[in-house]
Amino acid sequence: MQRKGKRAAVLMSGGVDSSTAAALLKKQGFDVIGVTLQLWDYDSTNHRPQGKRGCCDISHQMDAMHVCDVLGIHHVVLDHRKQFNLEVVEPYGQSYLSGETPNPCVLCNSKIKWGSVLPKIDALECDYLATGHYAKIVRGKYGIRLEKSIDLTKDQSYALWQIPHQTLERTLLPLGNWEKKKIREVAHQHGFRNAGKPDSQEVCFIDDHYGEFLRDTRHDMVEAIGNGEIIDENDKVVGAHDGFFRFTVGQRKGLNIGDGKGPYYVVGLKPETNQVVVGDLNAVKRSGCVIREINWISFDAPAKPEPCNVKIRYNDPGVPGTIFPEENGSLTIRFNQPRAAVTPGQSAVWYRGKAVWGGGIISMGIKSEV
Amino acid sequence: MKNKDSKKLIYMDHSATTPVDPRVAEIVSRTMLEQWGNPSSRYAKGNEAKLVLDGARQQVAGLLGADPGAIFFTSGGTEADNMAVIGTMMAAKKSGKGNHLITSDFEHSAISKSAQFLEEQGFRVTKLPVNPEGFVEPDRLIEAIRDDTALVNLMHVNNEIGTIQPISEFGAICRERGILFHTDAVQSFGKIPLDVSTMPLDLVSVSSHKIYGPKGIGALYIREGIEIEPRVYGGGQEDKVRTGTENMPGIAGFGEAVRICNELISTEQIELAELRNLLLESITESVKDDILINGSMESRLGANLNLSFPGIEGESLLLSLDIDGIAASSGSACSSGSTEPSPVLLALGLDKETAQSSIRLTLGRSNTREDILFVAERIGYHVNRLREFAF
Numbered sequence: 001m002q003r004k005g006k007r008a009a010v011l012m013s014g015g016v017d018s019s020t021a022a023a024l025l026k027k028q029g030f031d032v033i034g035v036t037l038q039l040w041d042y043d044s045t046n047h048r049p050q051g052k053r054g055c056c057d058i059s060h061q062m063d064a065m066h067v068c069d070v071l072g073i074h075h076v077v078l079d080h081r082k083q084f085n086l087e088v089v090e091p092y093g094q095s096y097l098s099g100e101t102p103n104p105c106v107l108c109n110s111k112i113k114w115g116s117v118l119p120k121i122d123a124l125e126c127d128y129l130a131t132g133h134y135a136k137i138v139r140g141k142y143g144i145r146l147e148k149s150i151d152l153t154k155d156q157s158y159a160l161w162q163i164p165h166q167t168l169e170r171t172l173l174p175l176g177n178w179e180k181k182k183i184r185e186v187a188h189q190h191g192f193r194n195a196g197k198p199d200s201q202e203v204c205f206i207d208d209h210y211g212e213f214l215r216d217t218r219h220d221m222v223e224a225i226g227n228g229e230i231i232d233e234n235d236k237v238v239g240a241h242d243g244f245f246r247f248t249v250g251q252r253k254g255l256n257i258g259d260g261k262g263p264y265y266v267v268g269l270k271p272e273t274n275q276v277v278v279g280d281l282n283a284v285k286r287s288g289c290v291i292r293e294i295n296w297i298s299f300d301a302p303a304k305p306e307p308c309n310v311k312i313r314y315n316d317p318g319v320p321g322t323i324f325p326e327e328n329g330s331l332t333i334r335f336n337q338p339r340a341a342v343t344p345g346q347s348a349v350w351y352r353g354k355a356v357w358g359g360g361i362i363s364m365g366i367k368s369e370v
Numbered sequence: 371m372k373n374k375d376s377k378k379l380i381y382m383d384h385s386a387t388t389p390v391d392p393r394v395a396e397i398v399s400r401t402m403l404e405q406w407g408n409p410s411s412r413y414a415k416g417n418e419a420k421l422v423l424d425g426a427r428q429q430v431a432g433l434l435g436a437d438p439g440a441i442f443f444t445s446g447g448t449e450a451d452n453m454a455v456i457g458t459m460m461a462a463k464k465s466g467k468g469n470h471l472i473t474s475d476f477e478h479s480a481i482s483k484s485a486q487f488l489e490e491q492g493f494r495v496t497k498l499p500v501n502p503e504g505f506v507e508p509d510r511l512i513e514a515i516r517d518d519t520a521l522v523n524l525m526h527v528n529n530e531i532g533t534i535q536p537i538s539e540f541g542a543i544c545r546e547r548g549i550l551f552h553t554d555a556v557q558s559f560g561k562i563p564l565d566v567s568t569m570p571l572d573l574v575s576v577s578s579h580k581i582y583g584p585k586g587i588g589a590l591y592i593r594e595g596i597e598i599e600p601r602v603y604g605g606g607q608e609d610k611v612r613t614g615t616e617n618m619p620g621i622a623g624f625g626e627a628v629r630i631c632n633e634l635i636s637t638e639q640i641e642l643a644e645l646r647n648l649l650l651e652s653i654t655e656s657v658k659d660d661i662l663i664n665g666s667m668e669s670r671l672g673a674n675l676n677l678s679f680p681g682i683e684g685e686s687l688l689l690s691l692d693i694d695g696i697a698a699s700s701g702s703a704c705s706s707g708s709t710e711p712s713p714v715l716l717a718l719g720l721d722k723e724t725a726q727s728s729i730r731l732t733l734g735r736s737n738t739r740e741d742i743l744f745v746a747e748r749i750g751y752h753v754n755r756l757r758e759f760a761f
Contacts, residue, residue: 033693076689123686123756124693 002277007031008128008172009121011113012067012075014060015200017065017132017191019184024174025130026071028158033126034075034233036061036070037117039084040205049117063194070190078120087111089205093218096210096245097225099269100345103159103314104203110162110295118167128172135160136176137168138355144168145298147354151179153324158311161349161359162295211246228274230257233267233283244269247276249365250284250341286342286365288321288334294360299352301325308350308357310335323350323357331360380696380741384527384580384673384734385557390623391582391630398584398623409616410607423616430589433628433635434574435565442590442608443621447556447577450590451480453612453719454552455523457598459488462520463552465597470494470519474506475717477525481554485523492519500717504533504665511543521550526564527557530714530730531665532674534562534640541570550596556580556588560631561639561671572596578620582735583627587620642733643672649731649742650675656750657759664715664728678720678728682756687729690752696745699730 007028010022026032038061061077068075088107095102113131121129134149135157146168148155163171175183187195206213215222222243230239238258241247247254251266255278265284268277289312294301302325309318310333319339324332333348342365349359381389390398392589401422407415409423424438433437444450455471463469473485475497485495498510506524515522526537537553544551552573555564558573560581566574577588592598592611598693604613631638654661662678678686684700693700700712711725720728731745 036631074693076692119759120686123683124689125755 004234005029005031006127007125008130009033009035009124010130011117011132012036012064013132014063014067014081014197014199015132015195016184016187016194016197019064019132019194020132020187020190021132021174022073023071023186023190023192024178024367025172026073028174030128030172032071032073033121033124034071034073035117035121036062036064036075036077037084037112038077038079038081039088039112040081063197067190067192067194069302076124078117080116083113083116084108087115089217092203092210093214095345096214097218097221097271099244099271101248101343102345103347104205105159106162106347109160110164114163114167118170129167130174132170132175133157133160133173133237134175134178134180135173135356136354137171137173142299146299146356147176148171148351148356149176149178152311152317154180156351157356158314158316158347158359161297161347161356162293163297164295165297167224168297194320209246211243214245225274228276230255230276230278233277233279238264238278241276243306244271244274249343281340284340285338286335286340287338287340288332288366288368289348290363291331291333291348291360291368293365294329294331294358296358298355299357301329301331301358306352308352311349311351312339312362313346316356318351321350332366334366348364372660378695380735380745382694382698382733382741385532385730385732386699387579388582388734389736390584391627393630394583394623394626397626398619401619401622405618405622409618410605422618422622422625426621426628429625429628429632430576431591433560433564434576434591435567435625436591437594439609440591440594442592442611443616443624444588444590445586445614445617446579447478447554447575448480448588448591449612450575450577450588451478451482451554451556453590453598453601454479454575454592455484455521456498457601458521458550458552458573458596459493461597462597463493463742464599466519468518470496470516472496472498472511472514472519472522474498474500474524474666476500476504476528476530476555477523478529478556478712481525498524500714502719503668504528504531504718506535506540508536508543511540514732515543515547515549519547519549521552523552523554525554525557527555527562527674528665528714529557529672530712531676531718532557532671532732533665534558534671536732537571538569541572544572545570546753557671560628560635561673563635566591566593578627579622581627581631584620584623587617587624589624603697638735639672641672642710642737645733645737645739646672646675646731647741648739649669649733649746650677652743652746653677653749656746657753658750662720663725664718664720673733675716675731675733676728677731678715678724679753679757680724680727682727682753682759684726684728686756687749687752690756691745691748694748696748698729698745700726700729726741 008025010019012034023124065075092102133156134154136147138145138147142320148157160217225243227242229237232238249266255264257264264278265277267283305322305324307322310321311318321335344362346362347362348362350357406416407419407423409420427438427441431441489495496514498506524540527534541551550572554575556577559576570591574591579585602613607613662674711722715725
């Protein structure tokens with residue numbers, strides 16, 4: 001068979017971004033195959049209420065198929081429901097129940113898209129894996145690196161820190177040099193029926209509150225946890241709650257403490273006693289954090305402490321800090337100014353310039369030494 | 371799909387469905403544009419439609435060796451199967467003729483889900499095993515029959531491995547004991563001879579879209595005198611067994627498709643078997659290592675080939691072939707979409723991994739010698755490539 005050029009598998013959710021990514025790659029001369037991942041089974045879980053649409057909904061699959069038809073490219077659906085459940089949904093619930101706050105998109109990228117999907121597209125003789133993420137792969141004289149997209153309002157490099165360095169060579173992120181509004185224009189120009197579709201928000205398999213999801217999927221465990229106390233840092237009971245896992249470190253809303261001394265912030269969670277610890281803004285500030293599960297994606301670990309810019313949650317623009325690599329491979333981060341809401345379980349991602357230097361999971365915050 | 375670089379499609383999934391014969395399409399079109407009357411109406415326009423209906427019924431009856439009055443049109447094979455199994459069992463229960471159904475391990479889901487429904491309603495169901503060659507053994511049937519057995523259902527040709535079951539023997543065993551026998555002949559009708567005037571068959575399900583006719587139309591043969599509880603209620607068409615205004619374009623097209631089959635039935639499967647054997651031979655040459663043939667090559671539909679390539683994932687092979695413009699399947703289209711191993715192959719005794727390394731190729735009228743050689747070359751290329759690939 002004649003191959004017209006390098007073959008790229010574009011992961012197509014049926015949204016505007018990945019649809020346009022496919023169009024751009026085709027224009028660049030790639031032999032493009034559209035791949036839609038089936039990750040979640042609404043029929044069997046019955047979790048999604050009628051009328052609401054998730055990202056694995058058949059209508060989104062049909063949107064992706066429509067776009068491939070318009071572009072004249074091949075479309076396949078790959079069933080990764082089992083892996084998604086095992087590698088993303090299970091750890092997601094586990095994280096909350098251990099008192100942390102997970103980033104499921106990070107796991108989905110590293111375990112599914114750049115994990116179990118890669119051998120599948122290898123089997124289809126694809127040279128590259130491409131997605132509609134707003135981030136850039138830069139091939140320079142210091143090697144290959146992952147960078148922020150030029151549209152900083154859309155930058156998704158934070159969610160990609162966990163993908164292995166060696167997969168960058170095989171990755172194409174065609175939207176990295178584009179602004180979102182231009183991408184919509186391109187989609188309209190191609191006549192894609194999903195050109196006006198709203199951006200996806202939040203976690204794709206959660207509709208309402210993750211607390212309801214946990215109650216539905218881990219009913220017995222959640223029942224056993226039951227109601228608990230809200231305490232201050234001196235162990236004084238200041239309120240009540242219906243399960244510690246419903247709270248996130250740094251959270252201010254939804255505490256319902258009526259003693260007039262607020263605002264209160266969640267400072268910590270105590271799964272073993274089902275307690276939520278609250279305090280004032282000062283109490284929730286941390287001067288740094290301890291990091292686990294580190295991945296050096298663009299550059300190697302430095303030998304000595306180095307300045308960097310650190311993001312500690314998805315929409316965080318980032319703040320200056322210093323990374324302290326330890327002999328044993330672990331890492332501590334110090335922020336130049338103490339930060340509120342340093343949330344265990346969330347990803348910390350450190351940047352050198354525009355490049356994602358590395359990332360890891362926040363194990364715990366380090367108290368200010370004032 | 372438009373704009374696919376004019377890549378030619380090589381279709382090798384004729385057990386899933388077939389392209390409509392242009393002669394059939396013309397009849398369908400004529401029924402919609404010209405003979406559009408309601409066959410129940412008593413004026414000329416209705417009579418015109420009634421003649422079309424009657425002609426099609428005679429075609430279907432003719433190929434089955436049946437009386438036209440014993441042919442009941444349905445929305446397809448699934449409905450015919452449901453009517454036969456559920457309708458007969460419900461009627462048998464009502465008249466106290468027993469509540470035990472015998473079927474097999476590798477029936478189409480139209481049967482297995484009907485059996486499941488009956489079990490939930492309190493009926494008793496026995497499922498006969500399939501031997502490793504892909505046949506239900508008549509002795510197993512004899513052993514399973516009980517005093518309260520009302521119906522035996524066993525398919526004629528298996529949809530995945532193409533083995534032709536000894537339905538005359540099954541039918542004879544049932545008839546001797548006064549038990550009704552239904553066969554799902556969706557995969558055999560129009561391809562191999564079926565004659566209810568000489569074979570001991572009481573109920574036979576057939577379908578149009580497997581024989582180059584339109585989708586959404588099929589029929590159930592019901593031997594005269596057998597009681598069926600209807601599942602649809604209304605104006606009383608099809609002798610009240612399957613009421614509702616007739617799907618006239620579908621019925622007329624089905625009739626024409628059957629007429630064409632009647633012309634070809636004596637030679638078509640022999641020719642396809644030759645092509646199928648060439649395909650198997652060529653694949654054996656092009657694939658370096660083991661190939662397993664699923665189901666006996668004796669007593670098998672000429673058009674069917676079902677192979678396992680241990681060590682690869684069938685899904686990757688099928689998707690790679692699809693990219694090359696070759697349509698094949700992993701098994702029943704009615705259960706695909708899922709990557710679960712085929713229950714039919716598991717019933718033959720294959721382990722899960724081997725079952726998932728399988729593909730089904732079913733040939734048809736459009737396939738040429740060149741197609742066969744090309745497909746064999748591509749299968750060899752992909753299987754050898756995927757086997758070197760470390761998962």
